[in-house]
Amino acid sequence: MIYFFKGFGVFARRFIARHSYFGPYGGSKHNSRLIKETSDYSWEVRDKSGNIMYYIDGSELNRSNWLRFVNCPNTVSQENLISFMFHGDIFYLAIRNITVGEELMVYYGHNYAKRLGVDTTLFR
Template sequence: MQYIFFFLLSGNNCKDSGKTSPRQKLRFDLIYIRDSQIIYPSLVDPNSYALATAPADTVYIAKSSLPNAGLGVFASRRIMRFSYFGPYGGYKRNPHLNQGTNSYAWNVPDKSGNIMYQIDASDPKSSNWLRFINCPNNFTQRNLMSLVYHGDIFYLSIRNIEVGEELLVYYGDAYADKLGIDTKKFH
């Protein structure tokens, strides 16, 4: 086990615009689950690169259980509470440039809560499997939370996740509104 400090992203920060809410400093005994290493990236179809990074002994990617969500990530073995994944793969972009909205981009705040940059995972050639984790339709479905550590986004399991269960993280109120999710269920 290792100890590590994370800053919790509030539900109003994740994939939202603007400033973040105050963050909490948290300490956990953590289990780190690494991405699969791709030894010969040139042998992987660039459009499948993100899929190939999924840790095959822990998760698999298949059609999401959520309506109209596309692909989702499912546990292939029991994932213990306080397991964490990441960092969220993608390229850093300036959130202040008009680059359109992107459902694969996370805002990364500085210590004051101002958005420093976004991590954009829209390109499967430069991202990882975390891009396939969806937003739940209600609070009880959520089994992950997002965290910022040294400018990177990580996902932390908030309870044990059973075999076959879809991994789900709340994206934040603004994004949930776009999906038609009742955000009152998350507060």
């Protein structure tokens, strides 16, 4: 096991090499935008044209997995994971080496970050 939970967040229990990946993100698939607007644990899944196919909602503990506990960074320097879609599922990829004890952080997107009060101008 390479992670442990400490309150809300996921912290590396051992060294995680750049290009390591985790997933898929667990949750229920929904077609309703209401899920995206009401759940802090949902991801949009888009087709090749950029259209939303469905949402993966990880808010239910018994239908999700530990990836739901990975937090959004407040600064670009804290970000050590990126999300990506593969075969209709969401995965996280380490974009740099992650040291023991470091919190795993993935950027959730501008809309969510703005709700948290994060300055989104520096994020991609």
